[in-house]
């Protein structure tokens with residue numbers, strides 16, 4: 054490699070979205086030399102117009118952010134989720150999850166994606182051993198048994214022992230590695246908007262199953278909520294084209310009157326919905342995290358949380374390997390990461406897909422069966438605790454960071 058502009062690091066992360074930046078902060082926190090490269094510049098990534106979404110961050114993921122000193126700037130803007138209420142259309146039966154059922158900690162926290170990115174940039178800026186390179190993208194990558202080399206569009210050359218692909222759902226690194234990725238589109242789009250409302254939400258998240266798909270009302274700080282409205286793909290364009298008043302009326306109809314009068318706060322966005330799952334998440338000196346590895350329906354608000362679980366496991370595997378003097382890019386080390394994540398990722402993809410199929414229809418016998426199911430779960434404390442633990446992200450063989458412990 055030429056000398057000019059060379060950077061030698063332990064790990065090069067391609068993609069500085071929420072997954073890539075979290076991984077970068079976590080690995081730098083444990084002393085590894087890291088570079089994170091993003092095609093967009095930081096001001097774009099933190100601008101509301103770039104991503105209007107809010108994320109439900111599960112309790113365990115918040116524990117990781119706290120353990121990595123990322124959470125403190127979010128303390129003021131994040132809204133704790135105290136309860137979750139799930140209902141099926143007009144059915145009076147609803148499933149009720151309460152933080153009091155499992156202790157005294159919130160089930161999770163709602164954050165605006167742009168705020169989370171700001172907190173991540175702030176934390177990333179505190180490390181001497183974390184190089185942020187943006188805007189730039191890889192022009193060429195070579196991965197041998199000994200190291201990986203990357204030539205960037207800004208002329209810089211990177212050498213690393215491992216590359217982490219965090220470049221999102223259409224990952225070019227995944228494609229370049231020839232990793233097969235089964236995927237399909239749902240015939241649905243997720244329309245996202247924020248609302249102001251007259252009455253307080255009391256930290257309660259609502260998930261309503263309407264015939265076209267779920268309608269989520271998620272509490273934000275103050276008398277504000279974030280909506281994720283799943284609609285049929287062929288209706289999305291017409292809904293996006295509604296006048297401000299027309300859109301507000303449609304939203305009020307679906308929210309009902311428990312929040313008083315609602316008004317739309319800011320723009321609306323539409324996201325195509327789909328599922329993809331990489332057949333493997335490792336290759337020679339390469340591993341995948343976040344949406345580069347998998348993407349699921351937002352029905353349970355788990356996509357990013359799934360990526361954060363990848364990151365917690367990967368950090369633990371890599372940091373322990375580095376401490377033992379192992380080569381962190383070797384197949385033996387990467388295989389530990391893949392083994393750890395496989396079951397959880399596949400299970401969540403299957404469960405969210407099944408939930409979406411079960412609830413996004415109005416076929417009478419199916420509706421009756423699922424209402425019966427909701428009622429039963431609600432009456433069985435151990436089943437309720439099981440679902441709450443999933444929502445909080447506290448099930449399975451958890452990496453230490455997700456328990457709020459140091460690696």
Ligand SMILES: Cc1cc2nc3c(=O)[nH]c(=O)nc-3n(C[C@H](O)[C@H](O)[C@H](O)COP(=O)(O)OP(=O)(O)OC[C@H]3O[C@@H](n4cnc5c(N)ncnc54)[C@H](O)[C@@H]3O)c2cc1C
Pocket residue numbers: 067068069070071072073090091092093098106107108109110189190191219220221222225243244245281324342343344345351354355356357358359360
């Ligand atoms: C409507 C909706 C609601 C959702 N709600 C929730 C929720 O409540 N809770 C939850 O857990 N999840 C939720 N999700 C899922 C969550 O938003 C995603 O899983 C998450 O944003 C993925 O983050 P990421 O960093 O992996 O990918 P991305 O956010 O796609 O980031 C990829 C980054 O890589 C960069 N990049 C791409 N290509 C290159 C390249 N060649 N070179 C350099 N950089 C590159 C991009 O600029 C970008 O910054 C939701 C999803 C949708 C659609």
